[in-house]
Amino acid sequence: MQTRIRRALLTSVCAACALLLWAAYNHGIAADCSDGASESEIAAGQIAGKLLADAHMDQWKRKNPERAKDWVAEEKERHAIKPPADNSDLLKGDQGKGHKYGQYTELDILMWARETEKMVVDGSRIFHDANALGSTVAVSCDMCHPDGANTHPETYPKFQAQMGRTVLLRDMINWCIEHPVRGKRLDSDDSKMRALEAYILAQRKGTPLNYGKH
Numbered sequence: 211m212q213t214r215i216r217r218a219l220l221t222s223v224c225a226a227c228a229l230l231l232w233a234a235y236n237h238g239i240a241a242d243c244s245d246g247a248s249e250s251e252i253a254a255g256q257i258a259g260k261l262l263a264d265a266h267m268d269q270w271k272r273k274n275p276e277r278a279k280d281w282v283a284e285e286k287e288r289h290a291i292k293p294p295a296d297n298s299d300l301l302k303g304d305q306g307k308g309h310k311y312g313q314y315t316e317l318d319i320l321m322w323a324r325e326t327e328k329m330v331v332d333g334s335r336i337f338h339d340a341n342a343l344g345s346t347v348a349v350s351c352d353m354c355h356p357d358g359a360n361t362h363p364e365t366y367p368k369f370q371a372q373m374g375r376t377v378l379l380r381d382m383i384n385w386c387i388e389h390p391v392r393g394k395r396l397d398s399d400d401s402k403m404r405a406l407e408a409y410i411l412a413q414r415k416g417t418p419l420n421y422g423k424h
């Protein structure tokens with residue numbers, strides 16, 4: 211009986227630790243994203259800290275599958291999303307020697323890929339979600355652009371007749387938000403706009419740039 215109580219106590223302490231680490235990890239990510247140039251230099255210790263927090267989080271998720279759904283994995287199951295570039299070549303030879311923190315490590319490469327992919331996956335989530343887009347007519351982007359089709363980000367900047375000027379990809383995204391989607395245009399720096407741009411560009415991976423093309 212006593213062992214059972216002790217075990218239950220230990221489990222709840224572990225879960226609390228995992229939650230704390232998770233909160234600290236997310237806070238760290240938010241700080242990394244909103245800072246200026248000097249603060250964006252992530253110290254190697256911080257990276258290791260994040261990965262440690264992740265490891266704890268994974269453990270917690272395995273024990274609490276219902277409470278901790280992994281939205282990145284779920285979105286990737288729902289929609290085909292192109293993976294970011296493979297940077298594992300940087301681990302070979304002398305390529306990383308000039309880097310501020312010496313040679314790149316596997317942790318760096320893992321962290322870059324994971325963080326980049328997270329932004330793109332967030333874009334996919336918004337692209338497919340009429341509510342997140344603020345649509346007043348329940349329309350999301352994928353209804354006309356399945357898997358990001360016909361968005362041609364590689365052709366921007368280009369002259370768009372309906373706006374009577376040369377525009378960037380984000381202007382066209384806003385045009386579609388205001389017209390077919392009937393929502394409110396997003397600020398250029400809005401996190402949703404940034405994620406949508408990231409997703410649309412990612413889906414055209416490998417296509418050569420050709421600005422101005424109609």
Ligand code: HEC
Nearest residue numbers: 343349350351353354355360361362382383386387390391
């Ligand atoms: C009801 C259909 C519809 C929906 C929904 C829609 N679009 Fe569009 N989209 C269009 C049409 C039609 C065009 C072509 C407009 C033109 O070039 O004159 C277009 C063009 C674009 C382009 C430029 C393509 C090019 O070839 O230059 C982008 C980028 C784009 N849409 C993104 C989005 C995004 C992001 C959303 C969701 C917020 C969205 N669209 C929702 C119909 C739609």
